[in-house]
Amino acid sequence: MPCQLPADCLNEIFEYLDDKKTLHSLLFVNRLCCKISIRILWRNFWKYRIVDIDLGRCLNILVACLPNESKELLLKNGIFISTPTSKPSLFNYPAFCKVLSINKICLIVNDVLEKIPITSLLSKKDRNYLIINEIIKMFITQSYSLKELTFYNDTYVIPNEISFICFSGAIDCLADLSELHCSSRLPSEFFYQLSKICHNIHSLSIYMKYNNYFPNEFKELISLQNNLKNLKLSTTHRGDWTDIIPALTKHSNTLTKLHLNSTYNNRTLPVSFVALFSNLQEIKISFTSTFGKIQFRDFGKLQYVTFPKLQYLSIPIECTMLVYIKNFLENNGKNLKGLCIVGLDHDRFLNLSIAKFCPILENFSTVFELDTLKTIFNSCQYLERIEIFYEEHFLGEKEVLETVARHSPKYFCELTTIYNKSHTKLLPEDLESFFISWKSRASKKSLILIIIRPFCIDSLETNEENMEIIRKYKNLGIIKKFETKIRECEDED
Known part of the structure; x- marks a missing residue:
């Protein structure tokens, strides 16, 4: 007689098989394998890149999962979207969801319906946002506990039209949120409501565009977090993170990962505040610019600051003066296990400094000359x-x-x-x-x-x-x- 492994054992095994192709093949083994695979696949429905998936099929699946009252509301407003099957779903798929991307929901709906003619009295905008809100409501009311939320203000999203934070069940669904990716330009009401619910965000990504002002409600949300560990600040088109720095100081002891990213920004941005976070284990600085200027001029203030726990550093050569990077490595290189230093202004002597000051490197990315590559191999024996x-x-x-x-x-x-x-x-x-x-x-x-x-x-x-x-x-x-x-x-x- 064939032996069936207990469900908890299969759960552990399937977690290590977290790739789309393998999990799909397990759907057809038996009902237990199907349920475990579905749970993992639906945990992050948005995991796969939009360019790699059929957006029309995604929308069909999402509409099929809607509760009957939402489907009736769409029909009442003259909105007809086909579903893969007329049969009831085998599982309550949204209940497995741990990640919610408002932006990808908006992208899918707006992209698929762009060329579909209006069949109701609603405008195209109202039609699309009715569908978007019903899909978001489904996840908020049926998911037991979301861990990650993405909500950016971009061309696909008009934040004031999306009121998911007030849906029934939002408090229970968002109470254990641990990752938040958001824009600084979202309505202050969103940050106010979230600050009453979420106090355990560990990873925070903030996107700034065309502004250097943060609502007080957003600053309050940041201050109320109990154990913020990972922070990413991204700016573009005159965005600036200066105004948010005081709100971050509360987390000077807990923050371990910091990523500063500037893209096509003509501002000179501060980085010297990084010295406040003495427990950092990872520092990543990145930028893309067409303005031909150094965007992190005050990096020199960090060159002699010691980060005793720093293990990973990524920095482009062009972001500051080479001598500052060399001095920084002299003070912090001895504990580095990962290092990425790339850019057009390749410097042989910088690589020789790395060989001298970073003896326990395990991972290294840069542009090499042949003799310095040999020196790195000979000096970094743990590589x-x-x-x-x-x-x-x-x-x-x-x-x-x-x-x-x-x-x-x-x-x-x-x-x-x-x-x-x-x-x-x-x-x-x-x-x-x-x-x-x-x-x-x-x-x-x-x-x-x-x-x-x-x-x-x-x-x-x-x-x-x-x-x-x-x-x-x-x-x-x-x-x-x-x-x-x-x-x-x-x-x-």
Whole structure:
């Protein structure tokens, strides 16, 4: 007789299989496997990128899940949206939801209904927001406890039209919210209502656009959190985080991760306030700019500040003066396990400083010259993973692979190559020579090889002969994993 594992054991196993393809295959095993898989898949219905899914089918599924009174309301207003089946749902799918994205609901509804003619007395805007509010109400009233909420003010969302915070059941649903991603320009009433419900937000992402003012209700919401650990501040188009800094000081002892991001912003933004958070374990600074100016000029005030628990740093070279970064690493490099320093202004001496001041690095991303890559390998003996940005005038692929095979330390097992603008020039015989050398290393760890490239750039996986070699050494156990990731070219629309 076949043995059925207990439900709690299957739950534990399925949690480790949290990928769409595997979980979908388990839907057809039996009812118990189906229920466990559905619960995990619906936990974050918005997990998959919009470009990878059928928006029309998503809307059909969401409407099918609506309670009867919501469906009747839509029909009463002349709104007809087909559903996958007329049969009742096997499960109460929204009850499994732990993540709610207001923005993706708005995007799906607005995008799918954009070209569908009006069949009622409602305007297109009123029709769309009636559907949006009914879908949001379904999640708020039926989900037992949301953990993550995303609500940005963008072209798809008019916040004043969305009143989900006042729906019956919102208090119970949002009481345990631990992640909030929001705009600073949302109505103050939203922040006021949320501040009465949510006091245990651990991760907060704030997006600022065209403003440098925060409602007092938002500042109060931030101050009332009991254990804020992760913070991301993102600005664009004249946004500024200066006004919010005093409200963050209460969390100087609890904050462990901080990400400051500026995109196409002509403001000079402060970063010296980071010194307030002495327990930071991760600091990430990022920006994209067409204004040709340093956006974080006061980073110099951080160069001699010590963060005793800092383990990860990511910073673009162009954001400040190189000497400030070098001094910062001299004071904080000894505990760093992860480091990402990239930019157009590659500096050989900065990499040599990293080799000197960051002895226990495990993960490293930057642009290298060949001799500094060897120095990094020789100095950082705990290095496990490295990301190499291919700039044609610095490194050749063949030379990189030879250096990795001959000089990488014994713990090293993962190489990520990032192509920007140059096509691959690696020959199949060079690739095979690398795998033969890797096989003969003292360390017998299998290699993880990841390629990140723009859609318009050819890398080694575009050559079938290269792929035959990769399959060969994957079968031999020399390669543990090979993966290609595509990103858009900067000059593409």
